[in-house]
Each structure stands twice: as structure tokens, then as C-alpha cells.
Amino acid sequence: MRDAVELEWAGIPTACVVHTELIGSARAIARISGHETYEFLDVGYPHIPTAIWSPDEIQLIADTLTPQIRELLLKQLPPPE
Amino acid sequence: MTLAAEPHTYADYDELLEDYYERGWTDGLPVVPPTAEKVQRFLTLAGLEPDEILGSVPTRAVVVTAEHAAINAVMAGCRPEYFPAVVAAVRAHLDEMGNCHSTTGTLSGAVQTVIINGPVRNEWGVASGQGCLGPGFRPNATIGRALRLVIRNVCRAIPGFLDRASFSSPMRYSFCFAENEEASDWVPLHVQRGFAAEQSTVTVASFMNFVPATDMTSRTCVDIANSIVKTMRSKGIGGDKWLGQDHNVVAIVGKEHHRYFIEEGWSKADLQHYLWERIHEPTSGPDDRFCNIGYPEGILVVAAGGAGMAETWLLMPHLAHAITRVIEPAQL
Numbered sequence: 001m002r003d004a005v006e007l008e009w010a011g012i013p014t015a016c017v018v019h020t021e022l023i024g025s026a027r028a029i030a031r032i033s034g035h036e037t038y039e040f041l042d043v044g045y046p047h048i049p050t051a052i053w054s055p056d057e058i059q060l061i062a063d064t065l066t067p068q069i070r071e072l073l074l075k076q077l078p079p080p081e
Numbered sequence: 082m083t084l085a086a087e088p089h090t091y092a093d094y095d096e097l098l099e100d101y102y103e104r105g106w107t108d109g110l111p112v113v114p115p116t117a118e119k120v121q122r123f124l125t126l127a128g129l130e131p132d133e134i135l136g137s138v139p140t141r142a143v144v145v146t147a148e149h150a151a152i153n154a155v156m157a158g159c160r161p162e163y164f165p166a167v168v169a170a171v172r173a174h175l176d177e178m179g180n181c182h183s184t185t186g187t188l189s190g191a192v193q194t195v196i197i198n199g200p201v202r203n204e205w206g207v208a209s210g211q212g213c214l215g216p217g218f219r220p221n222a223t224i225g226r227a228l229r230l231v232i233r234n235v236c237r238a239i240p241g242f243l244d245r246a247s248f249s250s251p252m253r254y255s256f257c258f259a260e261n262e263e264a265s266d267w268v269p270l271h272v273q274r275g276f277a278a279e280q281s282t283v284t285v286a287s288f289m290n291f292v293p294a295t296d297m298t299s300r301t302c303v304d305i306a307n308s309i310v311k312t313m314r315s316k317g318i319g320g321d322k323w324l325g326q327d328h329n330v331v332a333i334v335g336k337e338h339h340r341y342f343i344e345e346g347w348s349k350a351d352l353q354h355y356l357w358e359r360i361h362e363p364t365s366g367p368d369d370r371f372c373n374i375g376y377p378e379g380i381l382v383v384a385a386g387g388a389g390m391a392e393t394w395l396l397m398p399h400l401a402h403a404i405t406r407v408i409e410p411a412q413l
Contacts, residue, residue, distance in 0.1 A: 002139075002140040019188075021188060021245055021247070022188070022245055024241060024242060024245065025186055025242065025243045025244075025245050028237075028242055028243055029140060029141070029243075032140075032141055032142045033142070
């Protein structure tokens with residue numbers, strides 16, 4: 001999350017994708033970084049390690065997230081709160 | 082000496098304890114009230130000003146000062162003379178390559194261990210023998226706990242907040258022990274890492290899990306070392322570009338294994354080289370994995386523990402280097 005915020009500060013549009021179980025800490029880091037409402041994406045199911053995702057699961061995640069990532073990349077980072 | 086912390090006043094100890102717990106300032110166990118007098122005494126003894134910066138966690142906008150460390154060392158139950166060890170442990174953990182953010186926030190629940198070397202072991206009675214990794218020894222219990230309280234109360238690694246561990250670990254209450262330097266002529270860990278024998282040090286290592294290499298039947302160094310290799314390779318250690326070659330694994334060699342190395346004249350370096358050459362052999366299957374440690378001294382061999390069980394404990398690394406820092410002598 002902090003990497004995403006710092007890339008945004010450098011003027012590089014960024015989309016941060018987060019494991020469901022790390023959403024709490026991602027929100028906390030966004031708040032600590034001064035961007036409490038910074039939007040990011042939840043990778044959702046499956047919650048298993050990436051190394052064992054099946055090709056079908058990877059395709060499903062890609063199909064689900066790609067339009068959301070595109071949408072996020074086109075948004076401007078709001079000024080720090 | 083002026084402290085920055087906001088003072089709080091309580092009618093009695095019970096009220097303090099309840100308030101500290103409600104505010105999330107404890108690990109769940111009772112704490113020693115960090116009165117201004119005690120905090121100032123710790124700082125004076127360590128020769129530190131309250132605003133001395135010990136380190137930071139940039140991703141969390143956290144800066145850890147000597148006052149922060151002193152407050153948590155008092156709370157943990159440290160004696161004043163232990164405080165320089167807490168300072169050294171905090172500095173080690175907050176070294177960039179100690180990787181506080183990852184090792185205290187990870188789903189895996191990585192644990193920080195504090196290994197003490199040098200003269201303070203005997204001056205303070207830091208346990209290195211029978212039962213040394215468990216409860217019952219004040220310096221072991223409180224120095225390790227002080228580091229964990231700093232990680233919680235200052236570095237914000239609180240379960241449900243920035244600590245996302247699925248299970249976490251009881252070893253996160255405290256994990257501190259000393260090397261048994263007197264057990265043999267093995268070169269102590271801190272001397273291997275470039276410090277003088279008469280210096281006292283802490284080495285802080287963050288590890289993912291501990292794996293006992295229990296071998297009750299082997300009676301030669303080669304057979305024992307092969308058991309350690311087999312156990313290490315059952316887990317494997319992956320490579321990481323950021324960590325580079327300076328990745329570490331800790332091997333706590335128990336007394337019943339150590340005595341064979343003494344009898345056959347294996348030095349610590351002999352064991353490190355033997356292990357290192359074999360953990361790099363190509364994998365032969367899913368239960369036999371390559372271990373990415375850059376050089377033999379990256380295997381931190383430490384003698385500790387008591388008689389009985391013939392075992393060596395392996396602390397398999399998380400995403401950090403083990404960092405060693407000097408314990409600056411107290412200003413007694």
C-alpha cells in the first residue's frame with residue numbers, strides 16, 4: 001500500500017490490489033500516509049497462496065480485476081487529508 | 082530530563098492495569114507502571130536523552146525514541162541495567178534489513194528472537210542452558226518482552242490493525258536467550274560477526290517458524306549434521322532479491338548434539354561449512370528443498386540448552402537479515 005501511495009506521489013498512476021486478510025492494514029497504511037480514502041482493490045477469492053492458483057482461478061481473478069484496475073488507474077489521487 | 086509522554090494519573094494499580102488494557106497498551110499480561118522516575122532512571126543509566134532516535138518504520142510513519150523504548154522496558158519488567166540491551170535490540174530490529182514492517186505485519190506471524198552474547202550474559206544471569214528458551218528467567222523474559230512491546234505500542238503491530246498474523250505465536254510474548262559460550266571453544270556468535278569477545282551484543286533475527294531437528298540415535302558429528310541438513314531441507318529457504326546473499330538461518334545446537342561436536346573436534350566453522358555445502362545441493366523432490374543461504378557464516382550456529390533431548394532447533398528465516406548490535410555499557 002505504501003508503495004502505491006509513493007508511486008502516486010511521484011505522479012505514476014497506481015492500482016493497489018490487496019489480499020482480503022490484509023485489507024485492515026492496507027487501510028491503516030493509507031490513513032497513516034495521509035490518504036484515508038485512497039481506493040484499492042480486494043483480490044477476493046481465493047484466499048490461498050498465489051503459487052497454487054489454478055489457471056481457471058487466475059483467469060477469473062484477471063477478468064474480475066482488470067476493469068477495476070483500469071478504472072482506478074484513470075482516477076486522480078485526491079490531495080492528502 | 083524532560084519526557085515527551087503525556088502523564089496519566091490513576092487511583093491505584095488495578096485502575097492503571099484496566100486502563101492500559103482498554104487502550105491496547107499491553108500484550109494482555111500485567112505491566113509495571115512506567116512512572117517518570119523509572120523511565121528517567123533507565124534513560125540515565127543508558128546515557129540517552131529521551132528524544133534520541135533509535136530507528137523508524139517509514140511505511141508506518143513511526144519514529145522510535147529512547148523514551149519510547151524506556152517506557153516499554155519498564156512496562157515489560159526489565160531491571161534498569163537490562164535497558165541497554167533493549168536499546169540494542171530495538172536498533173537491530175529497526176535496521177532497514179531487519180524489515181520491521183514485513184516481519185511484524187505478515188500473515189505468517191513471524192517471531193523476533195534476541196540472542197545475547199558477551200559478558201552481560203553472566204552479569205545478568207541470562208539463561209543459556211536448561212530451559213533457556215522458556216519461562217523462568219527474568220532477563221530472558223523481560224528483554225524479549227520489551228522488544229515486543231515496542232513493536233506493539235510504538236510500531237503499531239497490533240492484532241487486527243497492522244499485525245495480520247493468521248495464528249501469530251506464543252513466542253511473540255518474548256523470545257530471548259543467551260549463547261552458552263562456556264560450553265566449548267566454539268567462537269561465540271558475536272565474535273564470528275566481527276565484534277570483540279569482551280563486548281556484549283544482541284543479535285535479532287526474525288523467523289517464520291522453528292523446526293526441531295531431533296535426532297536421538299546418531300552418535301557421530303556427520304550423522305547429526307546430516308539430520309540437521311535433512312530437517313532444514315524439508316522446509317527449504319527461498320531466494321529473495323532484496324535480501325540478497327545475507328539471508329540467515331539460526332541453528333540452536335542443543336547440549337546432546339553439541340557434545341559430539343566437542344568430542345570429535347568440530348569447530349563451529351566446520352559445522353557451518355558442512356551444513357552449507359549440503360543445503361545447496363539440488364532438490365530431489367518436494368520434501369527435499371534447496372536452502373538459499375549465501376555463505377556458511379549465514380548459518381548462525383548458537384550453542385544453548387540443557388541435557389536430555391538430543392536436538393537442534395532451527396529458526397527458519399522470514400524476510401529479514403539477522404542484525405547484531407553492541408550493548409553499550411550502562412552508566413553505573
